[in-house]
Amino acid sequence: MEPVIRVHSKTVVISSSNIDTDQIIPARFLTTTTKEGLGRQLFADWRYHADGSPNPHFVLNRPESHGAQILVAGRNFGCGSSREHAPWALLDFGFRAVISTEIADIFTGNSLKNGLLPIVVDAATSAWLLEHPGADVDIDLESKRLTLPTGVSVSFPLDAFARHCLLNGIDELGYLRSKTADIERYEAARTW
Amino acid sequence: MRTLFDKVWAAHVVVAETPDTPAVLYIDLHLIHEVTSPQAFSVLKGLGLPVRRPDRTLATMDHSTPTSSDQVFGGVPIKVDAAAKQVRQLEQNAAEFGVELFGMRDARRGIVHVISPELGCTQPGMTIVCGDSHTSTHGAFGALAFGIGTTEVGHVFATQSLLQRKPKTFAVNVEGRLRAGVSAKDLILAVIGKIGVSGGTGYVLEYRGSAIRALSMDERMTVCNMSIEAGARAGMIAPDETTFAYLKGRPRAPQGKDWDLAVARWRTLVSDPGATFDASVDIDASALEPMITYGTNPGMVVAIGANIPTKTGDAVFDKALHYMGFHGGEAMLGKRVDVVFIGSCTNGRLEDLQAAAQILKGRKVAPSVHLLIVPGSQEIKRAAEAAGYADIFKAAGADWRESGCSMCLGMNGDTVPAGQYAISTSNRNFEGRQGVGARTLLVSPFTAAASAVQGRITDPRGML
Ligand code: SF4
Numbered sequence: 001m002e003p004v005i006r007v008h009s010k011t012v013v014i015s016s017s018n019i020d021t022d023q024i025i026p027a028r029f030l031t032t033t034t035k036e037g038l039g040r041q042l043f044a045d046w047r048y049h050a051d052g053s054p055n056p057h058f059v060l061n062r063p064e065s066h067g068a069q070i071l072v073a074g075r076n077f078g079c080g081s082s083r084e085h086a087p088w089a090l091l092d093f094g095f096r097a098v099i100s101t102e103i104a105d106i107f108t109g110n111s112l113k114n115g116l117l118p119i120v121v122d123a124a125t126s127a128w129l130l131e132h133p134g135a136d137v138d139i140d141l142e143s144k145r146l147t148l149p150t151g152v153s154v155s156f157p158l159d160a161f162a163r164h165c166l167l168n169g170i171d172e173l174g175y176l177r178s179k180t181a182d183i184e185r186y187e188a189a190r191t192w
Numbered sequence: 193m194r195t196l197f198d199k200v201w202a203a204h205v206v207v208a209e210t211p212d213t214p215a216v217l218y219i220d221l222h223l224i225h226e227v228t229s230p231q232a233f234s235v236l237k238g239l240g241l242p243v244r245r246p247d248r249t250l251a252t253m254d255h256s257t258p259t260s261s262d263q264v265f266g267g268v269p270i271k272v273d274a275a276a277k278q279v280r281q282l283e284q285n286a287a288e289f290g291v292e293l294f295g296m297r298d299a300r301r302g303i304v305h306v307i308s309p310e311l312g313c314t315q316p317g318m319t320i321v322c323g324d325s326h327t328s329t330h331g332a333f334g335a336l337a338f339g340i341g342t343t344e345v346g347h348v349f350a351t352q353s354l355l356q357r358k359p360k361t362f363a364v365n366v367e368g369r370l371r372a373g374v375s376a377k378d379l380i381l382a383v384i385g386k387i388g389v390s391g392g393t394g395y396v397l398e399y400r401g402s403a404i405r406a407l408s409m410d411e412r413m414t415v416c417n418m419s420i421e422a423g424a425r426a427g428m429i430a431p432d433e434t435t436f437a438y439l440k441g442r443p444r445a446p447q448g449k450d451w452d453l454a455v456a457r458w459r460t461l462v463s464d465p466g467a468t469f470d471a472s473v474d475i476d477a478s479a480l481e482p483m484i485t486y487g488t489n490p491g492m493v494v495a496i497g498a499n500i501p502t503k504t505g506d507a508v509f510d511k512a513l514h515y516m517g518f519h520g521g522e523a524m525l526g527k528r529v530d531v532v533f534i535g536s537c538t539n540g541r542l543e544d545l546q547a548a549a550q551i552l553k554g555r556k557v558a559p560s561v562h563l564l565i566v567p568g569s570q571e572i573k574r575a576a577e578a579a580g581y582a583d584i585f586k587a588a589g590a591d592w593r594e595s596g597c598s599m600c601l602g603m604n605g606d607t608v609p610a611g612q613y614a615i616s617t618s619n620r621n622f623e624g625r626q627g628v629g630a631r632t633l634l635v636s637p638f639t640a641a642a643s644a645v646q647g648r649i650t651d652p653r654g655m656l
Contacts, residue, residue, distance in 0.1 A: 105423070176347055
């Protein structure tokens, strides 16, 4: 995995709360057997009309969203299904971070394992971001700080191990496999 | 003084958690299906690794499989091409890695969360994972069971372990007795309505109290199944005589002397008196009514006789009602119904079908309604046919299918047409979940069957 140290980008705002993974990528696209190319189907039912043409009003189809790497969303982002296709689709589209006041558990784990940053911020910071789409935001993993263009800077929580893996481009499976001797000992000691 | 969760967690810690590193947690049972496993098998192939414990791994196909008999058994090709490819891919992967697979025509096939308990694979005190958020279902047996992503599926394949931070605990205390016509589905919808769709985030729920003890295993599975709809990755119920009676004699449950040893161990899997939880909520079961959702997440739920709430200045609420074609203040009873789906890992078990049969017996489905009834497994299909439920369904005009996830999620050919109202016993009423533009209302099997007969949202208590 490529190390992730910093994301600096303008934002795209989708202010809905409880954006579930069926919205991020609808189930009918889960018949794929690879991870690639899912960006095309990101938010498909909001992004395209029934005939497949793009909905020009949806924020991701607007020219000002082009190139944005940070998605700002309402509370409880990523709830619902455990599909890892959700972070795969967000990453494939070009996002590197999602900011909300609350992010669902399974989505958080899935995102961190793929280098997509789930950033949880306080209500005031979130409100500011929701009101200022396109704002230039800096996310620094080293200092665990998010800085707004106003100069206001807040810290965000991030699991120490996940941060270490992201900063150093470490694949968690490699770490887990380094514990094989412990796993063997555990298996041997189990009496039930 | 430890909780049920603490005991199961502690028994599976391979390497303890530190501030800098998560715990390495051992996984007893890894369930896999066709949708979330292919990319994980690819990782193994890339690294040249085997599945570490094929004996602790069980595969089935349920999400993208068709439910029409001609496609399952009749040699008619699977209509959705990509789904057919996914099914073949799982067959190849299972063969290559030596994983036991209940394939398309296997008599033991079904929805992953239905067949594992049915076979006795799901047992108290186990850690169980699956690349599927409704893995929480297995918590009904006092197992610690939770959904994982595909990267983690690869971790379990390779190491039979996962890196995990210990979650917090949440006691859901339910006292009293459910009244006639009020089911386990109504209970869990009420819990979600009370704590909210993110109220359980970061927690493992433990359902406790006299109302929970009185539930059958089918009902307990319905409750635990929807824990994730409150944001909790897992929900647990302490095993008791009901649990042991359910498991005894099942093909993969311990037998003979092993059974006695297992039961003795399982009896210790209760929260100690005085054990403390990080959060709690109290619910009075005897005050509950049949519940129905009116919006686009399971927390947007009211008693069936109630009106849709009104809120001003809440854009998200307005958007949800707009999607549903509803207005604040309207009554739920009497609203039009187009499609009724009875099935899924929430309500596709035998007792659910029995409830539907109780209502449908001697009655007809309204001519304007398509009623689809899909058993959770082939075993349940056979049992429902033997009990005469299937004949009741067919006589009523229902469409009776082979097992699978079916209309719970629109990826196998069973979908709700855009704009139509689907009364569903499944677990998610998200926008588009049952098909593009589909409008889902989540209910119990009683309410679904009653509404199918009337062609309108109906309180089932008048029809029991
Ligand atoms: S029935 Fe629905 S919720 Fe259950 S496993 Fe299948 S798709 Fe998931």
